[in-house]
Amino acid sequence: MNLSSFTAPATAVVIGASGGIGAAVRQHLEDSPVFNDVIAFRRPALDLKDEDSIRGAAASIDRPIDLVFVATGVLHTDSYQPEKALRQVDPQAMQDVFAINTIGPALVAKHFLPKMRKDAKSVFAALSARVGSISDNRLGGWVSYRASKAALNMVLKTAAIEHRRSRPQSVLLALHPGTVDTRLSSPFQRGVPDGKLFDPAFSAGKLLQVIDHVQPDDSGSFYAWDGQPITF
Ligand SMILES: NC(=O)c1ccc[n+]([C@@H]2O[C@H](COP(=O)([O-])OP(=O)(O)OC[C@H]3O[C@@H](n4cnc5c(N)ncnc54)[C@H](OP(=O)(O)O)[C@@H]3O)[C@@H](O)[C@H]2O)c1
Numbered sequence: 141m142n143l144s145s146f147t148a149p150a151t152a153v154v155i156g157a158s159g160g161i162g163a164a165v166r167q168h169l170e171d172s173p174v175f176n177d178v179i180a181f182r183r184p185a186l187d188l189k190d191e192d193s194i195r196g197a198a199a200s201i202d203r204p205i206d207l208v209f210v211a212t213g214v215l216h217t218d219s220y221q222p223e224k225a226l227r228q229v230d231p232q233a234m235q236d237v238f239a240i241n242t243i244g245p246a247l248v249a250k251h252f253l254p255k256m257r258k259d260a261k262s263v264f265a266a267l268s269a270r271v272g273s274i275s276d277n278r279l280g281g282w283v284s285y286r287a288s289k290a291a292l293n294m295v296l297k298t299a300a301i302e303h304r305r306s307r308p309q310s311v312l313l314a315l316h317p318g319t320v321d322t323r324l325s326s327p328f329q330r331g332v333p334d335g336k337l338f339d340p341a342f343s344a345g346k347l348l349q350v351i352d353h354v355q356p357d358d359s360g361s362f363y364a365w366d367g368q369p370i371t372f
Contacts, residue, residue, distance in 0.1 A: 141172045141345060145352050147260040149176040150206040155248055158182040160322025161267060162211030164344035175207070188212055188244025191251075198251035207351065208252050210266035214240040215285050215324050222282040234284040241288035246295045249312075253303050261309050263351050264299075268292050268314035268362060275371045293362055293372055300360030311354045314362040316370055317343040338365070 143150075152169045156162040157180035169175045179201060186197040215222055220233035245266045256262040271282060272289025293314045300312035319325055319332050320343045329337055346365040353367065362370040 141168045141348055143169075143172045143174045143348065143352050145261055146174050146206050147257075148174045150174050151177040151179065151201075151203055152207040152209065153201065153205055153252065154178065154180045155186060155208070155210045156182065156212035159211050159213075160324070160340040161317055161320055161344055161347075162209075164340035165209050165211055165348065167341070168344050168348055169207075169209075177203070188247070189239050191247050194244075194247045194251050198255055201255055204257035204262075205252065205255050206257050206260070206262050208248070208256070208264045209351075210245050210248055210264075212240065212244060213267055213269075213324065215282075216327065221327075222285050224281050226283060229283055234287075237284040237288045238291070241285070242291045242295060245292055246299075249295065249299045253299065256303075256307060256310060258307050259309075261311070261356075262307060263311045263313065263354065264296075264303075265313040265315050265347070265351055266292060266296060267317055268296075270316040270364065270370055272314075273362070273370050273372060290372075297360040297372075304356065304359055309356055311351075311356055311359045313351070313354060313358070315347050315350065316362070316364040317347055318365040 152175045154162055154166045157166045166178060166180050169178045181197050187193045214237055223229055269289045271286050272293055274290055296312050296314050303310050318338045319336055320338045320340055343365055350363050350367050364370055
């Protein structure tokens with residue numbers, strides 16, 4: 141992994157390093173010659189539902205951060221599954237999905253963006269999902285997950301506008317990793333065409349290539365693993 145658009149020795153933060161994609165991103169960064177400092181957070185040290193833990197995690201970092209990669213997210217738990225129809229919408233489940241997929245990353249941005257490097261390229265990237273694209277929604281279903289990712293995209297776009305005022309070389313991104321073989325996708329892999337279910341290491345490598353290529357003008361955008369932009 142090259143990542144030569146960043147200034148060595150660089151510092152990366154991976155949030156959700158226990159996840160399928162998060163663990164693979166962490167591994168790639170640790171193997172890269174540019175990032176000599178890779179700080180990984182996971183529960184319980186950083187819980188997206190506990191702002192104090194997010195504040196504390198950010199405060200524990202005493203050097204400028206070059207890359208924050210937010211690899212957390214939820215689609216289903218032991219208590220709920222994504223809705224097949226509107227009649228299945230449950231307020232508790234929907235609140236939980238928003239707490240993890242939207243509000244948590246917004247709080248991570250709130251506490252980590254002020255710690256980003258000012259004098260060179262920096263990237264704050266969060267995993268969204270193509271199904272969060274409003275213009276691309278042809279199938280319906282998965283109301284809470286889709287809505288939480290569309291709202292996440294808006295959080296990132298809004299934060300990008302504010303953040304570029306103090307850090308003109310910053311890039312904020314929403315990323316779609318493809319369909320990746322993890323705990324999150326495991327109940328939904330049956331219809332995936334051959335060759336389209338990615339290994340986490342493959343997806344993580346592609347996402348880091350996208351991160352390496354983006355420029356400040358791309359800030360606030362939504363990109364897929366293959367570098368193609370996705371319309372909101
Ligand atoms: N896999 C796919 O096909 C796919 C497709 C499109 C988008 N995505 C997106 O990619 C992201 C990562 O998914 P994945 O496939 O790698 O899933 P995963 O293996 O299930 O990882 C999810 C991660 O989120 C963390 N997390 C959940 N709730 C949390 C909380 N309250 N506080 C802190 N961390 C929390 C989990 O931590 P614990 O280990 O503590 O539970 C885990 O590290 C998600 O945003 C997902 O929407 C995935």
